Amino acid sequence: MSKSLVVLSPAETAACCSPLSREPLSRARAEQVAPLLKALADPVRLRLMSLVASHAGGEACVCDLADAFDLSQPTISHHLKVLHESGLLDREKRGVWVYYRARTTALSSLAALIGDPVR
Amino acid sequence: MSKSLVVLSPAETAACCSPLSREPLSRARAEQVAPLLKALADPVRLRLMSLVASHAGGEACVCDLADAFDLSQPTISHHLKVLHESGLLDREKRGVWVYYRARTTALSSLAALIGDPVR
DNA sequence: CGATTATTTCGATAGCTGTCTATGTCTTCG
DNA sequence: CGAAGACATAGACAGCTATCGAAATAATCG
Numbered sequence: 001m002s003k004s005l006v007v008l009s010p011a012e013t014a015a016c017c018s019p020l021s022r023e024p025l026s027r028a029r030a031e032q033v034a035p036l037l038k039a040l041a042d043p044v045r046l047r048l049m050s051l052v053a054s055h056a057g058g059e060a061c062v063c064d065l066a067d068a069f070d071l072s073q074p075t076i077s078h079h080l081k082v083l084h085e086s087g088l089l090d091r092e093k094r095g096v097w098v099y100y101r102a103r104t105t106a107l108s109s110l111a112a113l114i115g116d117p118v119r
Numbered sequence: 120m121s122k123s124l125v126v127l128s129p130a131e132t133a134a135c136c137s138p139l140s141r142e143p144l145s146r147a148r149a150e151q152v153a154p155l156l157k158a159l160a161d162p163v164r165l166r167l168m169s170l171v172a173s174h175a176g177g178e179a180c181v182c183d184l185a186d187a188f189d190l191s192q193p194t195i196s197h198h199l200k201v202l203h204e205s206g207l208l209d210r211e212k213r214g215v216w217v218y219y220r221a222r223t224t225a226l227s228s229l230a231a232l233i234g235d236p237v238r
Numbered sequence: 239c240g241a242t243t244a245t246t247t248c249g250a251t252a253g254c255t256g257t258c259t260a261t262g263t264c265t266t267c268g
Numbered sequence: 269c270g271a272a273g274a275c276a277t278a279g280a281c282a283g284c285t286a287t288c289g290a291a292a293t294a295a296t297c298g
Contacts, residue, residue, distance in 0.1 A: 025169035081276080
């Protein structure tokens with residue numbers, strides 16, 4: 001694969017800077033951030049993120065996750081792929097199982113962009 | 120229209136409670152929150168939100184907004200409608216102009232849900 | 239009232255997306 | 269090696285969505 005040496009996930013590239021309401025978002029930045037939100041903007045993926053993020057040890061394998069849904073395994077796999085490729089989930093294969101781990105920093109900086117924390 | 124007396128926008132209904140990583144999101148709540156994120160998960164709408172939220176006086180009329188994009192005016196109107204119907208933008212007509220105002224509380228609680236603020 | 243201007247609504251279309259079944263890959267176990 | 273299990277990929281399909289141009293609505297102005 002012919003990629004640059006420094007590989008940044010979409011989440012890493014998009015996370016930064018001042019919140020939405022401080023100054024107008026540049027077009028470029030909007031196009032970086034939108035895919036992240038799009039990845040999160042699905043009920044199944046939201047729950048997947050939440051399940052992984054709140055799971056013991058900070059990670060969960062697909063087998064832990066699939067049972068929580070009334071969906072086929074490939075569909076879950078698809079959603080996990082979307083979350084992984086957007087940089088919101090890390091993936092690691094250990095033996096037969098694949099473990100996913102939430103990138104909490106990505107979530108935090110997304111949150112920081114959308115709105116200042118409520119006080 | 121035959122609606123309940125207490126009318127809550129999607130944003131108001133969805134905004135609440137503990138963040139994603141504290142405990143698994145219920146299916147019902149995921150289905151409330153996802154449409155909000157979906158509304159935000161478009162580069163044009165992200166910029167629209169940002170333009171409105173950061174505009175002088177906290178509000179902006181369509182005429183202020185449309186020029187920032189290389190899109191037809193009906194398209195802008197469509198995106199504003201999506202943001203309005205999801206509860207992220209308030210709308211008020213004054214004379215010939217329609218003014219939009221960001222619901223910062225909706226943004227804040229969305230942010231609070233996605234991730235705890237970075238420290 | 240008629241013209242003009244700001245904005246929305248309508249109808250159409252191309253492209254994206256969530257889901258499924260079927261199949262492939264990889265690892266472990268006997 | 270061969271079978272079984274965990275997960276990913278491929279291909280198909282229905283439903284959604286971003287966009288446009290055309291037309292409707294609504295307010296102002298002469």
